[in-house]
Amino acid sequence: MAIDIGPVKKERPKENNIILILPILFLILSFMVYFLIAFLFVPQKNSEIQKLTSEISNLNTASVNSNIKELNTAKVFISDFKILLDNSPKMSKFFESFEAWKHPQIVYSNLKIDSSIRNVSVFGKTTTNRNLMEQIATLKNEQSIESYELSNIVVSETGETSFNISLIIKAGLLR
Amino acid sequence: MEQKQINLLIAGVIVVLIFGVFQYLISPKYQEMIFKNSEIESLQGQIKNINDYYSFTEASFQKLKNAGWETKKDIIGANFTSSPFFFPKAHHLLRNLASQNGLTVSNITNSNPVDILKTQEEYKDLLQGPVKKTTFNLSLLGTQESFKNLLSTIENQARIITVKNISVLPVSTYAGPIPEGFLNFNLSVDLYSY
Numbered sequence: 001m002a003i004d005i006g007p008v009k010k011e012r013p014k015e016n017n018i019i020l021i022l023p024i025l026f027l028i029l030s031f032m033v034y035f036l037i038a039f040l041f042v043p044q045k046n047s048e049i050q051k052l053t054s055e056i057s058n059l060n061t062a063s064v065n066s067n068i069k070e071l072n073t074a075k076v077f078i079s080d081f082k083i084l085l086d087n088s089p090k091m092s093k094f095f096e097s098f099e100a101w102k103h104p105q106i107v108y109s110n111l112k113i114d115s116s117i118r119n120v121s122v123f124g125k126t127t128t129n130r131n132l133m134e135q136i137a138t139l140k141n142e143q144s145i146e147s148y149e150l151s152n153i154v155v156s157e158t159g160e161t162s163f164n165i166s167l168i169i170k171a172g173l174l175r
Numbered sequence: 176m177e178q179k180q181i182n183l184l185i186a187g188v189i190v191v192l193i194f195g196v197f198q199y200l201i202s203p204k205y206q207e208m209i210f211k212n213s214e215i216e217s218l219q220g221q222i223k224n225i226n227d228y229y230s231f232t233e234a235s236f237q238k239l240k241n242a243g244w245e246t247k248k249d250i251i252g253a254n255f256t257s258s259p260f261f262f263p264k265a266h267h268l269l270r271n272l273a274s275q276n277g278l279t280v281s282n283i284t285n286s287n288p289v290d291i292l293k294t295q296e297e298y299k300d301l302l303q304g305p306v307k308k309t310t311f312n313l314s315l316l317g318t319q320e321s322f323k324n325l326l327s328t329i330e331n332q333a334r335i336i337t338v339k340n341i342s343v344l345p346v347s348t349y350a351g352p353i354p355e356g357f358l359n360f361n362l363s364v365d366l367y368s369y
Contacts, residue, residue: 019182023189030196037204045211052218059225067236074239074248076303081251081335084306084367087298088337092326095319111343 089115089174097144097173103135115174118146120167129161144173250333255304255369261288262309265366268334269313276325278317278360286310288368308365310339315360316346322360329364337365 091113102108103126110123126132132153139148146168153163258264266283273280288307291299296308315322322343329336340363346353 019179019186023186023193026193027189027196030193030201034196034200034204037201037208041208042204042211045208045215048215049211049218052215052222056218056222056225059222059229064229064232067232071232071235071239074244077248077251077255080302080304080306081254083298083301084254084335084337087296088330088335090330091338091341092323092330095323095326109343109345111341113341115337115339115341 086175089118091115091174093173093175094120094169097142097169101138101142101145103131103138105131106135118169118171118174120169121164122167123162123164125160125162127161128159129155132161132163139167144170146170253334254367255306257307257368261368265309265311269311269336269364272328272332273313273315273317273325276317276328277321278315278325280313280315282312282314284312291367305369307368309368311364311366313360313362313364315362316357317360318356319343319358322358325362335367339363339365 094113106124106126108122108124112121113119124132124135136150139145148168149166151164151166153161155161262285265285269283270280286309288309291302291306291308294308315325326338329338340361342361344359344361346357346359
């Protein structure tokens with residue numbers, strides 16, 4: 001009877017293999033994740049960024065820029081025009097109003113108007129001071145006049161009356 | 176040393192290696208990817224905003240065109256263009272307006288253009304352009320009716336002419352025969368330019 005004297009194969013326990021295989025698998029997996037991120041995802045993102053950047057630079061077209069320039073010009077022109085127009089008093093309205101409330105028997109002359117302070121000063125002359133009284137009564141009720149001030153009233157022996165009158169017109173009248 | 180111990184040692188080394196890979200390779204690249212993602216989002220947002228702005232601009236420009244801006248621009252623009260011929264043009268305009276309304280211009284003088292920001296005007300801070308103001312003083316001769324018509328004409332001009340001061344005086348120094356009802360008018364107006 002023959003006796004086998006060769007080396008006896010020892011079986012490695014399975015748990016020993018798992019201890020080695022699992023970490024190696026994780027290590028391989030880690031490297032795969034790294035390579036995926038570093039050589040696939042990041043370059044993809046880079047090319048996407050490049051594409052979007054070039055898209056942005058292509059958006060600044062000449063026609064859009066000229067439209068924007070024209071709109072800005074229009075905005076400034078229209079805004080300034082409106083402001084200046086709104087602040088330009090309509091002096092003709094004062095003359096219309098003056099015709100309406102001035103006494104027919106008083107002769108007015110030396111009219112001075114300063115539109116910035118809405119001040120009107122005028123010299124008046126009439127045959128009797130009753131006309132001046134009537135004029136004052138009209139001025140008191142006149143809606144377009146904010147205030148008035150009489151000065152240099154001179155009544156002659158014949159009753160002829162001369163005076164200066166200074167008025168502040170309401171802002172609404174000159175709009 | 177037993178085989179099992181050797182295996183455990185190698186596994187330990189590999190685990191440390193895995194941590195190293197995560198810490199020094201994967202994590203920085205992952206952070207980089209996150210950063211790139213936010214950069215992409217920001218660029219996409221920018222593109223959307225620019226497109227929205229362009230659409231708004233295009234729509235506004237179309238509205239402006241439909242409102243006849245091309246012709247209105249010339250009318251309004253006359254108030255805000257600077258030209259070396261500003262003074263002769265303004266003198267010509269004022270003389271024309273006066274004569275169209277039956278008034279004789281005996282004299283016109285003007286100030287130098289003043290930056291409106293340096294004036295006392297209440298509305299100066301509301302203006303957007305570099306508006307300059309020039310005052311013109313006109314001495315006129317004519318009837319009160321003609322003068323009233325001149326004021327109405329001035330107010331209806333596309334070119335803004337702001338009436339500052341008016342004085343009406345009897346004619347005293349006029350040489351030659353004076354028609355009845357004629358008066359001397361001193362008119363001070365402001366014209367604007369850029």
